[in-house]
Amino acid sequence: MFYEGDVLGHGLLAGSVVSWWLGLVLCTTYINFLKINRIQRTHGLFVRSFYEATFIDQSLLLNTKFDIPKFKGENIKYIMYMYYLLGWKLHRKFYQDYESGMARVIVEENLKKETMNTYLLALDGDTDFQPSSVMLLVDRLKMYPEVGAACGRIHPTGTGPMVWYQKFEYAVGHWLQKTSEHVFGCVLCSPGCFSLFRAAALMDDNIMKKYTITTTEAGHYIQYDQGEDRWLCTLLLQQGWRVEYSAAAEAYTNAPQEFQEFYNQRRRWGPSTMANSLDLLGSGRLTVTKNQSISTLFIVYQILNTAASILGPATVCLMIAGSFSFVFGVSPNLALALAVVPPVVYLALCYNLSTNTQITIAALMSIFYAFLMTASILSIIGDMVLEGTFMTPSGLFFISIVSMYLITALFHPTEFHLIIHGFLYMLCIPSGYLLLAIYSMVNMNNVTWGTRECAGPKPAASAAAGAAAAASTQEPVERNVKLERRCKCCRWNLGLQVGEDQEMIEVSPVSAQQAEPVSANHQEPEEKKGHREDPESHWIAQLVEKSRELTLERHDLDRDEVQFWEGLQEHYLKPLGEDVARKRKIEADLKDLRNKATFVYFICNALWLVATFFLQEIGGAVSIQIPKIYINGTIDPNGQIFLDPIGLMFVIGFALILLIQFLAMLWHRIQTLIHFIAFQGTESAAMKKNMKKSYESLQSEKSHEVDDLPLASRL
Structure with missing residues (x-):
């Protein structure tokens, strides 16, 4: 607390503010020049602990990428999660009831009830959201049994002109396009970064079975692999399920901040969106018959949208x-x-x-x-x-x-x-x-x-050969480090390397001879060889180290679950063999x-x-x-x-699309307001009920404590 005329106090306050601002500028400049992947948040930065503690807001704005392993076919992770959660965790117990002698009609009825009330939340690793947003999506699926999926309002985060462009692009897309799809038909794409899916919809005929097929044709690579969330929604719509949009359920996800990454992302989205739209329009008559939420007028509206995007x-x-x-x-x-x-x-x-x-x-x-x-x-x-x-x-x-x-x-x-x-x-x-x-x-x-790719590890033989070649030619070996600093002090070379979360300090005399080259047939000690042959122990050690103060309990999978994973790997997760002829044919196609x-x-x-x-x-x-x-x-x-007639026709068509989207937006805002008010009312009532229960339980505990005291203590 500073008093009037306290020059020293005001000077210290001004100095601290200037120091804070200077530190923010210097740390921001330092991180900006680091050669790291984008969306890594400040996961592997040299000044991470100090930087996030002092400038947490700027640290969250300078979001960069977590190192996400590269998959051949992004829907592999969806297949793995869904088969485990829906097949092993959900369907297996009802199959066991049937094997134990329970009537098939009762088992099917219980299974149907369970799948209709089981929901799967799809997220990206960098998505940020509140529990209330999930509850708003749950409300959509609980109120309407024909809804197979629901998505929320996605806000892109980050800094720079590319993110500013995407902020308005996402806003217009949600304000007008998604609302018009929700009001007049169904949402065509429930994004994988924040969506809620009904288990019964995913387990329906021709959905998971078709979603898990191996891509063998050129068109499959465009439609299936380049936009797996759009492809899954297309299957849901064609099977008769409804996909909805809840504007009150908000989520925040990292958006491309660089021009190159943005173009590569949209290079996938554009052709995939077009392919799925043409697929849906091609089966429009059948989809209108099976899906009660999609009408012929909605198909005509989508034809106008597709034509406008093509032109x-x-x-x-x-x-x-x-x-x-x-x-x-x-x-x-x-x-x-x-x-x-x-x-x-x-x-x-x-x-x-x-x-x-x-x-x-x-x-x-x-x-x-x-x-x-x-x-x-x-x-x-x-x-x-x-x-x-x-x-x-x-x-x-x-x-x-x-x-x-x-x-x-x-x-x-x-x-x-x-x-x-x-x-x-x-x-x-x-x-x-x-x-x-x-x-x-x-x-x-x-x-x-x-986007969100990182270079995979090199094979052992190639790495060894590369190390030998580098050592023989006295060239530096490329290593996966975030930061490297070297200096010479007296007779010692000091080197500091910062990798993922590990620090390695190398100290060697200046006159010391270089290490001998590593050859491909170099024999490792038995201790290291045994450690390398047991990746499970290494992974567990890393997990324990990362958990820090959290206490971990080890549980082993039972034999049946191990067999399940082995079968899943064999049928769906096994890497495809390198067939050179097939690869060339796919490239040509x-x-x-x-x-x-x-x-x-x-x-x-x-x-x-x-x-x-x-x-x-x-x-x-x-x-x-x-x-x-x-x-x-x-x-x-x-x-x-x-x-000219063509220009007039285009203006009328475009104006018609905008008018439809504007009217849909007005109606959707009214429905969103009603839903939000109802949710706030039920949430407040539930909170009051829980607080009352907590208060009553607390009073009960106090009364029991008083009863347990000796009579002299109570007096």
């Missing part, structure tokens, strides 16, 4: 052409030709350059397109000023988009601040809907995960599929642009004339606005 690149080119025409005063057709040249060049480069080079070029072009988008926005505003009215197609389109986003944000008051990122989102539209579409389609044959898909995709955009070009060349002969209306409602008898 996204052409739409961006038309926007850029409009800015060229207004700013530089060139003819519309010349402006359109200039707008088409850069994406065509980038398309040709993507077929001939490596993926990293493609992403680098896309990053540079994104900056260029951001300036063009600024010109496009200013050209729309300038056109309204010159015409003296906003009742033009471009003016109405721009004002309706901005107004709808603002009104939608007002209906989400806790997320209204995300509207600030909307300007960055609009500047990045060419990057997200033009360049990213080209990159995703051209690299469709690349079925690697692309993937390239062939890529070529066909890109041809259809870009020919649709080319036809749209060519049709617009010829309609502009023909001029007023095929244009639609509409009267010029001023803001006050008066009509200019001599003023006419000309529209």
Whole structure:
């Protein structure tokens, strides 16, 4: 506590604040230059303990990646969890009841009741959420037995422009797209980072059995492995289950902070989303028959959405052409030709350059397109000023988009601040809907995960050979360390290495001879060899060391459970053999599929642009004339606005989609408010009931203690 005039106290306070700020800046700069994977939070950082204790908020913002092992086919982990939880933990006990003599009808009835009331929560390792969010998802599944899965509102976390872009993108996707799917049909994708699934839905016919099939065709790699959560939801919808969205159930997950990682993530999501959408639309008639929540009108709505996403690149080119025409005063057709040249060049480069080079070029072009988008926005505003009215197609389109986003944000008051990122989102539209579409389609044959991967360990023979070669040529051996510092003090070389969570200090004399090379046939001591042959003891030792003050109890699996895991590994988790001929065939099939898909995709955009070009060349002969209306409602008898039929059709279709999504958002907000109020009421009642029970039990314990006291003590 400092008093008025206490110069020393105020000086110390100001000095501590400056020191704290300086430490924050220095630690942030230090971590920023560390060569580590992203989403590792501060798991293996050199200053981790000090940094997280002093600057915990900034530490959480500088989220980097946990080292997640690489799987061939990401749905392997889902198969493992589901077969263990649903097969071994749930289904096995009812099978034992049947073997013990219980009537089959009773066993099936008990099993059905148990599976309908058993839920599985799917999470990512970096997802943060509150228990109330899970309870809100549980409410959806308890109230409606036809609901097979429910997802919540996902908030991306992190820092930087890429995260800001994704914050608004996620917001718009949840505010409008997911709400419209929930209200008029079913949510098409319940993300694996935060979703709740019903056991009965997962165990239904043609779901887990089809979900666990081995990918043998090129299309399977795109649809199944590149978006496993979307593929699982497609199976649920086709089987008749409903997928819902609860806006009040919020969760936070790490988003890509680097441009390259973002492009690689969307390179997987884009083709997978398109493949699953086409699969659902292809079986639309059968899905409408089996799923009561999906109607023919909803299928038509999805067809419009799919068509709009396919024609996204052409739409961006038309926007850029409009800015060229207004700013530089060139003819519309010349402006359109200039707008088409850069994406065509980038398309040709993507077929001939490596993926990293493609992403680098896309990053540079994104900056260029951001300036063009600024010109496009200013050209729309300038056109309204010159015409003296906003009742033009471009003016109405721009004002309706901005107004709808603002009104939608007002209906989400806790997320209204995300509207600030909307300007960055609009500047990045060419990057997200033009360049990213080209990159995703051209690299469709690349079925690697692309994000959250780490280099796997090298084989022992290769590692030994590499060590021998490095030692013989006196070259440093590459090691998996987070930080390495070396210094020379008197006659000693001091080296400090920080790996995962281990510190190794090497001390060796300067004049000491180098260690002898390690040969491939080098014989290890029997003690080390025995330790290496027993990975279980090493894993247990690591687990005990990591647990620190927590006391661990060791329990061994029984024989039946061991057999279950062995059978599961043999049937579903066993790595596929390296069949060179099969691998080459799959690569050739993937390239062939890529070529066909890109041809259809870009020919649709080319036809749209060519049709617009010829309609502009023909001029007023095929244009639609509409009267010029001023803001006050008066009509200019001599003023006419000309529209080409294709442009008018696109504007009407896009406006119809936005209107549908806006109305769905309004209805969903009302339902979310009712659900949240009901949940708060029941939660408060439950808390009061628990507090009353706790108070009564406490009073009872006190009364028993008083009764047990001797009479003299009570007196």
